[in-house]
Amino acid sequence: VGRADGARDEFEAFISRAYLDLVRFGTMLLGDPGRGEDLVQTALTKTYGAWSRLSDPAVAGAYTRKVMVREAGRWRRRRWVGERPTGTLPESPASDDTAENVADHLRLVDALRALPLQQRSVLLLRYMEGRSEAEAAELLGVSVGTVKSRAARGLAALRSVGLLDEDGVLERD
C-alpha cells in the first residue's frame, strides 16, 4: 500500500510545525497532557487519511483541531476516559512558575474543564490561540453568533468562579 513520498514528507513537516501547538490545544481541551496527546494522535490519523485534500498546512491545522473537538465530544461519552482530577502538580513545572502561579494555572484548567466542551473549545480557540470569531466559527462549524454566545457564557462561567473580574481581567489568588 503506497503513499506518495512527497505526501509523507509534507505530512511530517506539518507535524513538525504544528504538533506542539496541537498538543497544547488538546491538553487544555481535555485538561490532561496524556489524553491531550492521545487526542492529537487520533486526530492525526484522520488528518493523514484526508491529506490529499489538506496539503495547505493552515487547512490541515484547522482540520485537525476540528477533528479533535469532535473526538473530544465522543471521548466524553466513553467512561474509560472519564475525567481525571489533576490534583497533583506536574513533577517539573516551568522554572519561572512559583507554587502560587502553578496553583492559579491549575485552577484555570479546572474551571475550563468544568465548562461544556463547546464553550471550552471557543475560549481556547479565541483566547489561547488568538483566532478571530470568524475563524473559530469556521473551524467549529457554527455561526459567528454562536461563537460569541459561547465565548460570553464561558467567560461568564470563569467570572462566576472568581477567575475573572467584572472587567474581564483575570483575578489571581
Place this chain on the structure above:
Amino acid sequence: MADDDLRQRLGDAANLLAPERVVDPGSIAARARRSHRRRGTVRAGVLVAAALVVGAVGVDRIVGSDDDPKVETSADGVEAGGWERLPDGPLSGRVGATAVWTGKEVVVVGGSTYLCPPAADCAGPADPPFSDGAAYDPSTREWRSIAPSPAAFYGEGAAVVAGDLYLLVSCAMERFTMDDVDTCPSTDGDVAFIRYDPDADEWTSLDAPPTGRDYGLAGVGRFVVAYTGSDERGESPDLLFDTESSAWQEIPDDPMPAVFDRTVVSSADGEALILIGAPTAALSDPSQDNNVVARFDLAARAWEELPPPPGRGYRGWGVDDLVVLEPHFGGHGGSLDPSTNAWSELPPGPDVDGWENQIAGVIGRGDAVYTDATGFLLDLTQARWIEVAPPDGRQTYPYSNVTAVGRDMFLFGGDRWDGGVGELLGDAWIWRAPRAEGEDEPDQPTTTSTTTPPRPGRLAIELVDPPGYVEGYDLAVRVAPNGESPFEHGLDDFVTDTGQRPGFMESSSLTVDVPSGSVTVQAHLTIGPGGGPRVPDFVDKFDGSLCSPVEIGVAPGATAVARMDWQTGCLESESALDPAPSDLLPEREPDVVGVISGPYPDEPDQRLRLTISTGQDDYYDRAFLDPEGGVIVSGASGEEVSAEELGRGTRVDVWTAGCAESAPVICEIEAIRIRR
C-alpha cells in the same frame, strides 16, 4: 487588555501542563499512517458466495448528501433491527478471529485476547494468539467445534476455493505481539500456508510460497492467487497455487508499470483474475494518479489490459458479476462489468467528513463483500451509501472479523469497553442487508431472535430562566431521531402568541417521546419586528436558527434532559443530560457474579438472593439482593431497568458497598447489572 491577560494565562497553563519537549515528527507521522492503514485495510479474501440467507430487513441510517454530517455513528443498527444475535458457539471471547464463509458454513478460527481501549495506544497482546476454531451453519443455526489450526494467528484474511479455506499466516511465531504486525515481513517469523477442509474437519500444512511472505490471497477458479500489495520496493512475481496439484507457479509479468495499491479480484466465472493498481509514478506526478487495470486469463495464461476506471480507487471487490473499485482516500472509484469491459460510475459518497476512510464493504443483488462492521457500505442495488455500526457499541477496529454470508454480514466477537474495563466478546451476530429492489419478502427466521427491540426513551427540553412574558417571539424545537427527518415540536407550546394570553410563556419545558439512540435537536426562532424591548438583541425580523443542531444520546427507557437558552435556542452541552445507569455503575469489576435465586415460597421475608456462579467467592453465596433504596440497577446495555425486572434466574453482576458477617452474608448492595 482582558483578552491579552486571558491569553497569557491560558498559554502559561498550557505550558505548565504540556511543556515543550523534543518530538520526533517522523515517528508521530508513522503512527498516524499505521493507525490509518489498520483502519482502512483489513485484508480479506474475496468471496463469491451463493445467496443463502436473506433475512428480515434492517436498514441502518441511510446517508445521503442532504444528511446532517454531524450525526455520528451509533448502534443504530440494533435499534433498526439490522443486527440479530446468533446462538452462542463454543469459542471464548476474542478479537481478530478470522471469519470466513465457505458457502455452507462460517468458519471462525484464531484470534487474540489483545484488549486495547478505543483510540488508545497499546503495547501489544500479552498472550499468544488462538489456534482453535468453530463453524456456524446458518441453515441449522448450530455451531460445531473444529480441529485446531496448526498455526496460531489473528487478524488474518483467507481465500476460499471449492469450499476449502486457505490462509497464509505470515507471522506464525510462538509468541506473536502487536509489534510483529508491522515488523513481521522483515523478521525471521515463519510463514505458514494452511488449508482447512470443512467436510473432513482437517487442516493441512502446505508448502509456503517460494518467494516473499507479504501476500494477499484471492480464490480464483481452482487456484489461490498470492499477490503482492505494491511494487514500490521492486516488482516481484505474483503466484498461483493449484489446489489440485498443490504446486506453486509464477504468473507471467503483468503489463502494468510498477504499481501500488494492488488488489486481485476473481471474475465471476472464476476463469480470470482482474488486477488493479495505481502507478508508482503517480507518487511523484499527481497527473498520473489513476488506476490501471488488467485481466489475466487462467486458461490462456495471457494478460489483457482493460480500460481505466472513471475515478481513482483503492481496493477491488468482486460482487455480483462486477468488479467494484472502492473509492477509498476520496476518489470516485467505479464499477467494471468484465463481460463488456465497461466501467460505470459509483453513486456519490455521503456528505460525511472522513467517510472515505471508513468504507466497509459493498452490497450487491446476490452477494456482498464486507471488511468491517463500522463504516459506510455501498449499496449497489439502490445506488446509495449506508452507514453501519456494530451491535453494543463494541470495537470492531481493527480486529472483529466479518464476512459476507450471501448479502448479509456475519460478525464474530470483538471487544467492548465500559468504565475502563474491556470485555472480550465471543458472541456472533448477523446484519441483515436491506432488500434489493424487486426482491421478494424474505422468509422470517425459523427460530426466535435473541434480541428484542430496544425501548424508546424521552427527551425533555427545559428553558433556562425563561421570562414570564415576551412579545413577538416564538420558539419551536426540531427533533430528528436517528437521522430521520426532523419533527417540529413546541411552536406555541412554549409561547402563546394567539388567544387570550399573547406573549406569555406558557411552559418552560417540553417532553417528547423519541426512539432511543441518537437524537438531533435544533431550535427554530421566529422573532417579529416591534416585538418590544424584551428580546433585546433582535430588532429586525428573524426567522431561523441561531445554533447548530446538537446530538443527544437517549438511553432506552431513560429521559434525557437538555437545557435550552430561551433567547437563542442554544442547547447546553451533554453535561446537562441525565446519566444512564451504565454511567453510574462503579468502575471497578463487579464484586460477585451470580444468578438470582429467590424469593423462596417458604421464606417469610420473600427476598431475592444471589446464587454465585462457578469460580466466585462463596462468601457472597445466598446473599440478599434488595434492589431498593438507591441501588443502581442497569440492563445489559446500560439501559434503565426497574427492580421488578430482576427475577429468579436472572444472571447479574453485583457490586456491594460492604457486608456484615453473617450466614448468609448481608451486604449493602451498591449496584446490580443484568448480564446477557
